[in-house]
Amino acid sequence: MPDVEHTNFTYVDTDEGMAEVLPALERAPSIAIDIEADSLHHYFEKVCLIQITIEEENYIVDPLTDMDLDPFLQVLAHKTLILHDAGYDLRMLKNSFGFETKAPVFDTMLAAQLLGYKRLGLVALIKHFCGVSLSKHGQKSDWSRRPLTPNQLQYASDDTYYLHVLAEKLHNQLEQLGRLEWHDQACKKMVRSATAEKEPPDPDRIWRIKGTSKLDPLRLTLVKHIWHWRNDEARKADRPAFHFMHNKDILKLADWVASHPHASIRKSGLLPDNCRGSRRAALENAVHQALSTPPDQMVAKQKRKKSAPAIPYCQQIIEDLRERTRKKGEQLNLPPQIIASRATLTHIGRDRISDFDRLVEEVGMLPWQADILLPDIKETLAKYPKK
Numbered sequence: 001m002p003d004v005e006h007t008n009f010t011y012v013d014t015d016e017g018m019a020e021v022l023p024a025l026e027r028a029p030s031i032a033i034d035i036e037a038d039s040l041h042h043y044f045e046k047v048c049l050i051q052i053t054i055e056e057e058n059y060i061v062d063p064l065t066d067m068d069l070d071p072f073l074q075v076l077a078h079k080t081l082i083l084h085d086a087g088y089d090l091r092m093l094k095n096s097f098g099f100e101t102k103a104p105v106f107d108t109m110l111a112a113q114l115l116g117y118k119r120l121g122l123v124a125l126i127k128h129f130c131g132v133s134l135s136k137h138g139q140k141s142d143w144s145r146r147p148l149t150p151n152q153l154q155y156a157s158d159d160t161y162y163l164h165v166l167a168e169k170l171h172n173q174l175e176q177l178g179r180l181e182w183h184d185q186a187c188k189k190m191v192r193s194a195t196a197e198k199e200p201p202d203p204d205r206i207w208r209i210k211g212t213s214k215l216d217p218l219r220l221t222l223v224k225h226i227w228h229w230r231n232d233e234a235r236k237a238d239r240p241a242f243h244f245m246h247n248k249d250i251l252k253l254a255d256w257v258a259s260h261p262h263a264s265i266r267k268s269g270l271l272p273d274n275c276r277g278s279r280r281a282a283l284e285n286a287v288h289q290a291l292s293t294p295p296d297q298m299v300a301k302q303k304r305k306k307s308a309p310a311i312p313y314c315q316q317i318i319e320d321l322r323e324r325t326r327k328k329g330e331q332l333n334l335p336p337q338i339i340a341s342r343a344t345l346t347h348i349g350r351d352r353i354s355d356f357d358r359l360v361e362e363v364g365m366l367p368w369q370a371d372i373l374l375p376d377i378k379e380t381l382a383k384y385p386k387k
Contacts, residue, residue, distance in 0.1 A: 009051075009058035009157040013065045018072055021059055025072070028054040030080040030106075032163035035089045036143040036156055043234045043241070047096040048143035052076075053160040060156055064144065069097060077102050082167045084122045084159075085109040086187075090194040100195050108163065110186045111170035114179050116333040126162045129169045134158050182368040189366060207231075208302070209247040215254075217298035222254035222290045224299055229286040233279055244279075245272055257287055313384035317349035320383070324376040332372075339369055352386065354378045 012018055025031065032053040039045040050061040063069055077099065083089055086107040093099040112120050119125070123134045138155030148156075174180045207227035212220060227250060234241040245253075249270055256268045265271065265287055266280075275283060322336070322345055329336035340348075347353070347363050354377050359370040 009060050009153065011060050011062065011153065013062040013067060015067050018061070018067055018069075021061075022071060022075060024054050024057060025052075025075045025079070028079060030082055030164070031076065032082040032160040032167075033076070033089070034083065034156070034159040034163075035092055036141070037092050038142055038144040040140055040240060041142040042144060043238050045092070045095075046144070047092050049148075049156050050093075051156050051160045053163060055164070056161075058157045058161055060153060063096070064146070073097055073099050080104045080106065082106045082108065082163045084125075084163065084166075087190050087194040090191060094195050101191065104184070105187045105191055106167050106171070106183075107187050107190060108166050108170055110190065111167070111174055111183050113338055114182050114186065114334070115170065115173050115177070116335075122159065125166055129166050130162050132162065134162075179368075182366070185366045185368055209250065211247070211251045213302070215301075216258075217295070217300060218290075219254045219258050220299040220301065221293050222257050222287065223250055225286040225290040226250050226253060226283070229283050233282070244274065257291070261291055311350060311352075312386065314349055317352075317380055317384055318346055320380045321345040321349055321373075321377065324380065325373065328372060328376065340365065340373055348377060349380075352381055354381050 010017070010021070012021055034051045035047050036049040036051070037045050038048050047063055050063060052059050052061065061069075061072065080103050081101055083105065084107070086105055086109075090099075090101065090105075108122070108125065109120050112125055117125070117128075119128070123136060126132055126134055135155060135158070138152050141152050141155075143152070171180070174183050207224050209223070209227065212223055215223065226245070230241050230244045230250065233244050237243075249272070253265065253268060253270045256270060257265060260268070265284060271280065271283075321340075322342065325336045325340050325345065328339055332339070344363055344365060348359070353359060353363060354374070356370050356374055359365045359374065359377075360367055365373075
């Protein structure tokens with residue numbers, strides 16, 4: 001296998017270039033694919049590069065040109081795709097181009113999980129299986145900027161070059177352990193999740209960042225107004241929200257303002273360097289609106305959901321299930337959370353679910369997970385009477 005420094009690729013940024021790629025794409029039974037996006041640099045994130053490897057030929061497709069991508073995406077949709085941590089890539093491809101795969105997906109990260117590997121990153125797996133050390137430089141690049149540097153293009157091409165070999169080795173190990181069906185189930189669930197239509201965010205929850213649950217109404221109102229100021233600035237500038245103020249600083253500023261309601265926020269020492277001129281004026285206006293909110297119209301604390309009626313032996317059932325899942329994980333050389341998360345076991349124990357169909361449809365377990373754990377679930381629930 002060639003050293004990573006000598007990986008070659010074809011850069012595709014014209015319709016003529018794409019016309020030369022399509023025949024090879026149509027012949028290929030499977031395609032290794034990765035994307036680069038600009039989430040770290042823009043509010044409106046988008047796919048900036050699509051890298052593919054067909055056999056040992058590498059292509060970097062530039063979707064930011066005026067090239068017609070429809071023929072490429074139509075062929076891609078009907079090919080087995082090999083990706084690492086595919087959920088994000090598939091979600092971005094759908095959001096940017098409406099792309100949805102109609103063929104199987106082989107996710108190398110999910111495969112490694114089901115084989116019990118602890119280091120699941122692509123760089124670590126390629127080092128383990130291929131003996132090649134990939135560079136991590138380029139991970140935080142602004143991929144929307146043009147022209148791209150040779151180092152950026154090399155980094156992008158490397159991400160798919162080794163995926164075919166990696167997938168083959170992982171496939172063989174899954175087959176040896178009888179876990180190919182497990183992997184197929186996991187990949188199908190991941191694809192459904194990545195391409196599902198998302199519910200619009202709840203306007204009363206979207207601004208409730210970590211740390212707001214115990215705040216009083218004044219501080220909650222301040223956080224809400226400052227959060228919306230930040231979001232508006234991020235949208236206008238097309239930059240990620242954290243470029244304007246981190247969540248922890250929103251909380252600090254809200255607390256400072258609540259303690260100094262008549263002082264200028266300029267004295268807080270909490271404004272970022274880029275908060276000047278009209279941007280700072282907009283923040284001052286947001287703070288003023290929050291402070292001017294009548295007490296009876298301030299944001300109220302969210303009411304805690306009423307606790308479900310106490311279920312006899314519920315905690316004992318959950319702890320018993322956790323212990324049984326831990327032992328099952330040891331037998332299979334898997335972390336217990338791969339078999340069932342704590343939330344899953346709590347759901348099972350609380351509702352005393354011991355029916356296979358309910359475990360899959362209601363609890364959300366994969367069939368292989370339900371199969372493995374069902375005998376333990378039945379034994380555990382039988383130990384504890386309902387009343």
